[in-house]
Amino acid sequence: MKAPDKIRVKRVPKRGVYDKETIYRILDTDYTCTVSFMHRGVPVGIPTIYGRKGNTLYLHGAGTSRMMLELDKGIDICVTVFNVHALVLAKSAFHHSLNYESVVVFGKGKAIDADQKMDALKAVSDQILKGRWEESRLPNEKELKATTVIAIEIDEASAKIRTGPPSDDKADENLAIWSGIVPIEKQYMVPLPADDYSSANIADSVKVF
Amino acid sequence: MKAPDKIRVKRVPKRGVYDKETIYRILDTDYTCTVSFMHRGVPVGIPTIYGRKGNTLYLHGAGTSRMMLELDKGIDICVTVFNVHALVLAKSAFHHSLNYESVVVFGKGKAIDADQKMDALKAVSDQILKGRWEESRLPNEKELKATTVIAIEIDEASAKIRTGPPSDDKADENLAIWSGIVPIEKQYMVPLPADDYSSANIADSVKVF
Structure with a gap:
């Protein structure tokens, strides 16, 4: 997983984080994402859920869904995964910010074979709530057939993180503003x-x- | 605002909602989004914040940021805006779901003129926390100059909403599963x-x- 040439975090380099462990950790704190791809000549961003297993993200949907067919x-x-942890309220409007963690992953997708679907769907289920898969009535053949699972190998990824208090300009530090x-x-x-x-x-x- | 031909909600029509009031309402429950666009030949989805005023979304960033230049x-x-309200745990793995509200907006962007920036930045600030703008030390000329604000007129949009309890198959209703x-x-x-x-x-x- 190399630092992405496409969208290397440029403007505030101290917020750009590239190591695999950090990217996996952030991905594992969530299960919702936006999937961006071109569809009929325009970019679309579709909200959905994912599961991560190793360097692979799994997305699933009805086999008839346009997104699955396209991917x-x-x-x-x-x-894209985006978790906001705090409003950061500076004395100046300009330095207002958020504390957050985000990950942007680039890759290509491929529908997985029937015999891999159970494991992949379990990964999505585990991502949301560990132990739930084992409690549930598992997918039958008809349900598995109706479900497409797309595996995305993580080719490139980057993370951004902001933590801590607001950073006001020196000149503003003594303003009587919360x-x-x-x-x-x-x-x-x-x-x-x-x-x-x-x-x-x-x-x-x-x-x- | 017409129902988008691009990405009309197809598979589960009952979850597709198109009226302007619903779309504005959902947009106004949040301030974080993913902005998808083509950059150097590949789709990218960048997490950021927005403000809505009428039929316009405002995004802001450093004038030097690649996203601002591109948009x-x-x-x-x-x-894309995505708010999850509940895990929906059915008896069957297949019928697990989320309760959520999401909006997908399509449009084109344009950097606004200097004399409109204050109002637009206030809209972004208000979206996050009403009243904070008035408390803050407002942007000075240098800060305004360093900030680009992109206005996106909402050309097309769709919303999806799921609410309520799980919907299991009749055959599963009496399974001893929470x-x-x-x-x-x-x-x-x-x-x-x-x-x-x-x-x-x-x-x-x-x-x-």
């Missing part, structure tokens, strides 16, 4: 069961919430 | 002041957290 053609794909950060957390709330059975039998996978 | 060329741009949803909330935590002045003087804009 299987071996076209260039960009996968500055600081407002942390943001993604919180999972109490699970809501869908039926009587579920009301009485909480699953192990959702006990963590 | 000002009048190329096709796609802006099913339900796990709500997810983006929570703003207690603001952390950056200096002594800010410790003693909480700003009105952050009192809401």
